[in-house]
Amino acid sequence: ETGVTQSPTHLIKTRGQQVTLRCSSQSGHNTVSWYQQALGQGPQFIFQYYREEENGRGNFPPRFSGLQFPNYSSELNVNALELDDSALYLCASSLRDFSTDTQYFGPGTRLTVL
Amino acid sequence: AQTVTQSQPEMSVQEAETVTLSCTYDTSESDYYLFWYKQPPSRQMILVIRQEAYKQQNATENRFSVNFQKAAKSFSLKISDSQLGDAAMYFCPFAMGDKIIFGKGTRLHILP
Numbered sequence: 583e584t585g586v587t588q589s590p591t592h593l594i595k596t597r598g599q600q601v602t603l604r605c606s607s608q609s610g611h612n613t614v615s616w617y618q619q620a621l622g623q624g625p626q627f628i629f630q631y632y633r634e635e636e637n638g639r640g641n642f643p644p645r646f647s648g649l650q651f652p653n654y655s656s657e658l659n660v661n662a663l664e665l666d667d668s669a670l671y672l673c674a675s676s677l678r679d680f681s682t683d684t685q686y687f688g689p690g691t692r693l694t695v696l
Numbered sequence: 697a698q699t700v701t702q703s704q705p706e707m708s709v710q711e712a713e714t715v716t717l718s719c720t721y722d723t724s725e726s727d728y729y730l731f732w733y734k735q736p737p738s739r740q741m742i743l744v745i746r747q748e749a750y751k752q753q754n755a756t757e758n759r760f761s762v763n764f765q766k767a768a769k770s771f772s773l774k775i776s777d778s779q780l781g782d783a784a785m786y787f788c789p790f791a792m793g794d795k796i797i798f799g800k801g802t803r804l805h806i807l808p
Contacts, residue, residue: 627798
């Protein structure tokens with residue numbers, strides 16, 4: 583197993599609510615990336631943080647936001663939840679760049695929106 | 697649009713045999729990186745192999761090797777001497793700059 587952890591494991595919310603997902607990166611990794619993986623699909627890149635600054639974003643609306651902290655933890659926040667937000671949310675950490683450095687993935691948080 | 701296509705949703709291979717997973721991609725960029733990631737059932741996704749687009753030599757990692765055809769935008773993965781632990785979803789994303797794009801994956805079954 584990698585040193586990346588995520589909490590909670592599962593979560594059920596209702597449409598319109600807000601949710602915060604958490605990730606703990608491997609020690610020393612300055613970059614964290616978040617992905618949304620719908621059932622039967624590949625991961626879709628949400629955004630990446632490097633040293634607490636957003637450093638790249640996929641095609642996701644502003645209601646998806648994030649934070650990265652100096653202690654190698656990070657959060658993904660989703661406001662105004664929609665049914666289509668139901669998915670497995672993955673975080674991955676790397677030293678600097680997910681192109682040149684290996685990404686280490688967490689086990690994911692399964693979010694269900696009712 | 698930049699896309700990744702994995703045309704084989706599922707594949708099966710006998711244990712100890714060789715299997716090749718296909719992947720094609722579309723990008724107008726010249727500098728990018730290609731990967732194969734493995735996502736075992738209920739376990740974390742892990743990197744199998746990485747290829748830099750500027751390198752002509754195909755990457756290899758033990759039983760795993762790639763056939764990278766830049767002009768054809770093709771990036772297949774060959775797994776030799778398949779083992780039960782190779783059963784997983786396999787994804788072949790490519791990354792350029794601050795973006796990474798995944799395909800839908802290929803589920804590989806290993807038959808004992």
